[in-house]
Amino acid sequence: xxxxxxxxxxxFSIRLSGGTQRLxxxxxxxxxxxxxxxxxxxxxxxxTSAAEWFKRFIEELPNDDGVRIQRELFDERGTWGTETQWxxxxxxxxxKLARKMGYFQECTNxxxxxxxxxxxxxxxxxxxxxxxxxxxxxxxxxxxxxxxKKRELIILITYTWTSKKASADEIKQIRxxxxxxxxxxxxxxxxxxxxxxxxxxxxxxxxxxxxDWSTYWHGYVFDQFKFHKVxx
Numbered sequence: 736x737x738x739x740x741x742x743x744x745x746x747f748s749i750r751l752s753g754g755t756q757r758l759x760x761x762x763x764x765x766x767x768x769x770x771x772x773x774x775x776x777x778x779x780x781x782x783t784s785a786a787e788w789f790k791r792f793i794e795e796l797p798n799d800d801g802v803r804i805q806r807e808l809f810d811e812r813g814t815w816g817t818e819t820q821w822x823x824x825x826x827x828x829x830x831k832l833a834r835k836m837g838y839f840q841e842c843t844n845x846x847x848x849x850x851x852x853x854x855x856x857x858x859x860x861x862x863x864x865x866x867x868x869x870x871x872x873x874x875x876x877x878x879x880x881x882x883x884k885k886r887e888l889i890i891l892i893t894y895t896w897t898s899k900k901a902s903a904d905e906i907k908q909i910r911x912x913x914x915x916x917x918x919x920x921x922x923x924x925x926x927x928x929x930x931x932x933x934x935x936x937x938x939x940x941x942x943x944x945x946x947d948w949s950t951y952w953h954g955y956v957f958d959q960f961k962f963h964k965v966x967x
Contacts, residue, residue, distance in 0.1 A: 782887040783836065783859065785933035789954040789965045791836060792935065796952075799828045818865045825863055825892070845881060856885040863892045867909065867936075871916035879926040887930040891917075894937045906938050910953060914962060921957060932957040933965070 796802055801824040829847050833840040838849035838858060849859035860881060862874040870893045878889045895909040913936060934955045954965030 782930070785888060785890075785931040785954070785956045786965050788836075788859075788888060788890065789933060789935065789952075791832065793952050793954075795832055795835070796828060799824075799831070801827055822863060822865075829861065845877060857882050858886060859888045859890065860886055861890040861892065865894055865896060867893050867895060867913050870913065871920040875917055875920045876924060878932070879921070879924055879928055883926075883928060885929075888933060889928065889930060890933045890935065892935045892937070910936055910938070914955065917957065918962060921959065927959060934962070 805821070805824055826842070826847070830840045833849050838851055841848050841850065845857075845860045846863050847861040848857045849861070850856070851858050860878055862878055864870045864874050870891065874891055874893075878891060893913065895906050895913070897905075897909070901909075914934075917934060934957060936953045936955075938951055938953070955962045956965055
């Protein structure tokens, strides 16, 4: 690990001696360096973990302009709008999040695909589905069977939406059912995959309109045999 003080001294020494190759070698050892306020970024093949992605998601989403407008819509009119409207808000938010994390987002046969730079290989696949009752059957096969050897992370976002008010215990039961259904589908498919499989569940029950964003979202990482909750 190159510390800031050591980096400064080495760069100063290199500048005096004119060692261009040494300078390039040093910069290649760190992900980002600022010299005279100019950002010098080396090419990095670092993979984004499920925990890191989920952390950025729950940190950035509450401050998004589209999400704030949706909140104002609910405060003034008592509605969150249609599912189509929320999908659009999520799509634009994820596009902006992709750029902040060093990717570009495209929408194709998977809801959202993130690419690094000009690479033709997708790095992150994202499916966004409102209906938790069909999410395992409709979305899991698509995520597990597309671009199997090239991706670093696959993400499925869904919600515990109910048409009537539900208690926290009832919402937890729905969340547990989603986890059970997806675990069962994974075993049925018998697919292997590279990277991690992140499931994000939003507790969007009418009874929980005022829930804090930090506890609204639940993240889980699956492997071929089990899952564990993401702690951030």
